[in-house]
Amino acid sequence: DGGITQSPKYLFRKEGQNVTLSCEQNLNHDAMYWYRQDPGQGLRLIYYSQIVNDFQKGDIAEGYSVSREKKESFPLTVTSAQKNPTAFYLCASSILAGRTDYGYTFGSGTRLTVV
Amino acid sequence: GEDVEQSLFLSVREGDSSVINCTYTDSSSTYLYWYKQEPGAGLQLLTYIFSNMDMKQDQRLTVLLNKKDKHLSLRIADTQTGDSAIYFCAEAPDTGFQKLVFGTGTRLLVSP
Numbered sequence: 001d002g003g004i005t006q007s008p009k010y011l012f013r014k015e016g017q018n019v020t021l022s023c024e025q026n027l028n029h030d031a032m033y034w035y036r037q038d039p040g041q042g043l044r045l046i047y048y049s050q051i052v053n054d055f056q057k058g059d060i061a062e063g064y065s066v067s068r069e070k071k072e073s074f075p076l077t078v079t080s081a082q083k084n085p086t087a088f089y090l091c092a093s094s095i096l097a098g099r100t101d102y103g104y105t106f107g108s109g110t111r112l113t114v115v
Numbered sequence: 116g117e118d119v120e121q122s123l124f125l126s127v128r129e130g131d132s133s134v135i136n137c138t139y140t141d142s143s144s145t146y147l148y149w150y151k152q153e154p155g156a157g158l159q160l161l162t163y164i165f166s167n168m169d170m171k172q173d174q175r176l177t178v179l180l181n182k183k184d185k186h187l188s189l190r191i192a193d194t195q196t197g198d199s200a201i202y203f204c205a206e207a208p209d210t211g212f213q214k215l216v217f218g219t220g221t222r223l224l225v226s227p
């Protein structure tokens with residue numbers, strides 16, 4: 001079955017550490033997205049990518065980095081520069097870059113906690 | 116930036132109808148969506164409506180669109196406890212690369 005896989009489901013980070021969240025899709029979707037979800041604040045866009053080797057900052061990119069070396073993969077690194085990283089992170093993809101007829105397909109999320 | 120607005124919380128009894136409302140921002144939006152998020156999970160697309168439609172029905176779900184007021188609603192008939200979740204509306208502004216803009220989410224609690 002096609003879908004988006006995020007791993008790990010739970011992640012704990014110590015102060016000052018960088019951590020990388022994985023997102024893999026086998027839907028042959030062109031575009032991929034990373035969102036951060038905090039209670040009562042909905043979804044905020046961190047980064048998005050329309051094609052391989054290209055990505056753009058979203059609304060809250062500071063303290064995060066991404067890469068898109070393969071169409072299927074869009075990992076997110078939460079760096080030590082992100083001062084408040086504890087949140088639920090969601091990865092999504094869409095079928096064609098710039099086309100939203102079918103909406104987004106979401107992964108099941110990674111809950112990151114700073115300890 | 117402008118926000119897609121939703122009320123934060125709705126509580127209903129099992130068997131009643133639920134109506135979740137959303138006010139979106141961009142009159143050029145081509146598609147409007149409703150997503151459901153269960154605890155600890157990702158978002159699941161429930162339904163969507165194209166901007167030239169006023170209403171769309173899909174089993175227990177009815178979506179109403181008022182373009183003049185930029186108002187979208189989701190009605191769930193015969194609400195069940197399994198419908199308890201957070202519901203997000205989202206719009207797709209027709210400006211360049213179409214990124215969905217999500218509302219803040221409405222938490223629906225269905226009591227027996």
